[in-house]
Amino acid sequence: MIRRALLLGGLLAATSVYPFAREALARDHGVMGQTWGIAEPDLLTTIDAKLKAMQANGSVDRMQAALAAKAEDRVRNPLPVAGIGAVREARSWTFDPSIVLERDIRDQKGRLIAQAGQKVNPLSFVSMKTDLVFIDGRDDAQVEWATKRWSATTAKIIFVAGSPFDRMGEKKRRFFFDQQGKLTGHFGIEHVPAIVTPAGEAxxxxEIELPGGAS
Incomplete structure (x- = not known):
């Protein structure tokens, strides 16, 4: 550290006291060795040229068509919910839908309805008018059982596997899909067919075992 300080001090002294020292430091010493121009093409120019070439030979259109087909197939044939199997033994339990509010709830006039941290049961304010029926849409027996037992107005039939779109055309009614298993995970469902029905404020x-082990 002392040596660096002395060197720095000497350099400052030379440039401030002796004008010729500043001139020596600023002098143009010419080109030191051979130099070359930058020959690498601009990255954006290269990308633009590549895209234009792909557009010209139809590669872009083919890629877009392939991506669209893949997206449509994923929508029509969603991935099965992981960890859900067929019922082998019936079981049932009570589920409390109450939630703890993360923030205050106010009406349109700003009046407090419920405050943050308060436990609220949605069924105290609104009623659940339809059952939720979870089935494997690939299983004909489960599909037949659900569609015969519930009408479109008395239940929402929710697939955990299979194509709702294909079954819609076949059964002429609407089906749903448990995307990423959010509903079955929320209710703790591990096997299908399963039903969620209102029971007062719970x-x-x-999980239903079909007659004759049809599932």
Missing amino acids: LKVS
Whole structure:
């Protein structure tokens, strides 16, 4: 550290006291060795040329068509919910839908309805008018059982596997899909067919064993 300080001090002294020292430091010493121009093409120019070439030979259109087909197939044939199997033994339990509010809830006039941290049961304010029926859409027996037992107005039939779109055309009614297993995970469902039905201010969750082991 002392040596660096002395060197720095000497350099400052030379440039401030002796004008010729500043001139020596600023002098143009010419070119030191051979130099070359930058020959690498601009990255954006290269990308632009590549894209234009792909557009010209139809590669872009083919890629877009392939991506669109893949996206459509994923929508029509969603990945099965992981960890869900067929019922081998019936079971049921009560589910409390109450939630703890993360923030205050106010009406349109700003009046407090419920405050943050308060436990609220949605079924105290609104009623659940339809059952939720979870089935494997690939299983004909489960599909037949659900569609015969519930009408479109009495239940929402939710697939955990299979194509809702294909079954819609076949059964002429609407089906849903449990995307990423959010509903089955929320209710603790591990097997299908399963039903979620209202039971006062709670919900009853039942995993049903079909007659004759049809599932």
